[in-house]
Amino acid sequence: MNIQNKSIRSEHSCGHSRSVDLRRLRSQGVLSEREVKWCQSNGVEVAYDPIQIGWVPLECEDDILGTFGRPNPRPFHFRAWDLKDSAEYAAMLSSERLWRYLPEVYPGPISADDAAQLIELGYEDHHQVLAIEKDGHAIGQVRMLEKGSGTAEVSYWLGEKHWGKRYASSIVAQYCDEYLRQRPKVYRVIAVVHTDNLASQAVLRKCAFTDSARDGEWLTLERLRRAS
Template sequence: MKKKVYTKPDSASLTMPCGNKVDLARPRSDGIMTDQELAFCRAKGVSLAYDPVQIGWISALAEDDFSPIFRKNERTPRNAVAYKPQVNALHPQYRLRPWTSGDLPVYMSLLDDPDVWTYMTEEYPDPLTEEEAAALIELSNASNHHQVFAVLRNTKPVGQVRLLFDVDPLNPATAEISYWLGRKHWGKGIGSDIVRLFTKRCFADNIGITKLIARVHRDNGASSAILTKAGYLLQGHDPKDQGWTLFAKHRTT
């Protein structure tokens, strides 16, 4: 990380005028500072560091707990390392974390909607029952074949991202991303933010991955536009299903 050091050292914890505490030693995975925290810390002369992965500022005292899950030529389970991955934009703040059983009500409120399933590869289980939703949450955390995360925007789940491994038997360095958002969160630019930031995190955390692909239904113009903005290039029809198109992005660093 490129550091911009301020001259006045400070304690490991500060209290803002609003009463909220800023833990300067909190892990890097807890995310970047909010605009209010950043302004307060700068006024106090706190040493800061710019995090290019999360695109924002953190305390220079923050513990760097980001650990790559997938190393080149390693075949260990991708979920074997316990850490709290997340992606952030300056405003609003986004975080990623695994789904938990406690998320079941909000998970169902987001996913039990036929419109959300319109361009998914699976059919809508009309309706989505609690048992099915709980099984999906359990499945999302039970396999080393993929990484699945709830997308949090300002601490509230709004959708999901997924990274699927071993999608190309001829190129094990290829993985596939997919994503969905609850309908009430459409049209707010969240999809563009998440795909761009999640793509960066996929490459950063999985050094052995050199290519990411995404499959988009031919009628899903919004998702095609999101991927294009994130630097993905149209590859043409999916050879497995002509109703779908393929987009791809290669590692650049």
């Protein structure tokens, strides 16, 4: 499909189809599950709307806040960690509360030198670790580990002072969308979450992840790329 047509056609169970204007107003509501699947199958970009709790065309006109569509920059930037981030990186990782639902044990306070060593380790082709940047400042981290057979595992964390700002669902949706565009051979993204971490489970489900498996205290959710 040529996105310049500015509309999509969605098949309905009754056999007929209707057009969906990609430039429609944001206030017209979110796409249906069938419409989202159609967009994913045909390379039409959608974005998660945290206000209406659903997916809308990326190019829709925002008549709610005026900061939603393609003409405006995306709210978060994902970049490699830099040595200049060492102090902030150490401060965020030194929060014991941050480690509550991580698979690793809290190592205790981390020094700027320790953080610098972690940053210098870098990442391999199959293991992407990036800082989440907002308004020029690092606020957390996203990570994607390719596990083979077209599957990658996403994880993320935010510095404690950035909790409660409703950033997480937008970050996960944006990062996964960008990663899948860059890695066409990856068709499945999974996330492993502690069963007590209800907040992260809710974030992932808002971002089109569904329950896949459970192993003791750990729940696996998955998001599948739709074939074109």
